[in-house]
Amino acid sequence: MLKEMKKMFRVGIFEILCRLGLVILTSGIIGFDREQKNRPAGMRTHILVGIGACIIAMMQQEIAAQAVIFAKSNPQIATVIRADQARLIAQVVSGIGFLGAGTIVVTHHSIRGLTTAASLWATAGLGLAIGMGYYAIALLSFIAVIAVLVLLKKIVHVPTNKNFQIKYINPEEAEPFINEFFKSRKIKAITTDYSVDTQDEVKIFRKKYAIAFISADTSAEIIDGLAQNKNIIAVRALAK
Known part of the structure; x- marks a missing residue:
């Protein structure tokens, strides 16, 4: 029973490699666009943000899986065991703001870097989605991010x-x-x-x-x- 539960809840090595590979690819493409436009955060920064978010999401899944398995193997204390799936993820969402703030440059008459800060935040979101195994959400969101960064300015001309x-x-x-x-x-x-x-x-x-x-x-x-x-x-x- 426990072996079946471990297979059900835990992420295997192949799955981990697939998730890390996917997050490197998607966040790298976003970072390439930013680096090509000489923005403060380029490919490496975006890839590291994506990988970090993915790692934390996978850790959260592993912690939750361990809690469920431990509760099943020790039913006498199952009522006091908690597995909050969003605790670590919430820290990523709030913590990425500090990194994004570092890309914003304020001069006397203009503010630069807001789009790059937003792309870092979106990359963290992609990393979390991929790390949790929500591939459909991650891929569709990635397409939306690239469309905004690359295509929107060509389609919509704002005076x-x-x-x-x-x-x-x-x-x-x-x-x-x-x-x-x-x-x-x-x-x-x-x-x-x-x-x-x-x-x-x-x-x-x-x-x-x-x-x-x-x-x-x-x-x-x-x-x-x-x-x-x-x-x-x-x-x-x-x-x-």
């Missing part, structure tokens, strides 16, 4: 808001050029500030624009494109 200041002379020539430049690139530009100064008896016009990028143009390409006009003195991106 990025930027603020620019353009300094120019001869507004009768410069302004039509600026308007046509934005229109040709399908860029929605809203004037947020306007001023005029005089330097050496020459009027210098300044306009600030709030720009929503709809095309794939980067800030540098916008600045270079506008600077081609002889009437535009300077173009610069502003911090929000």
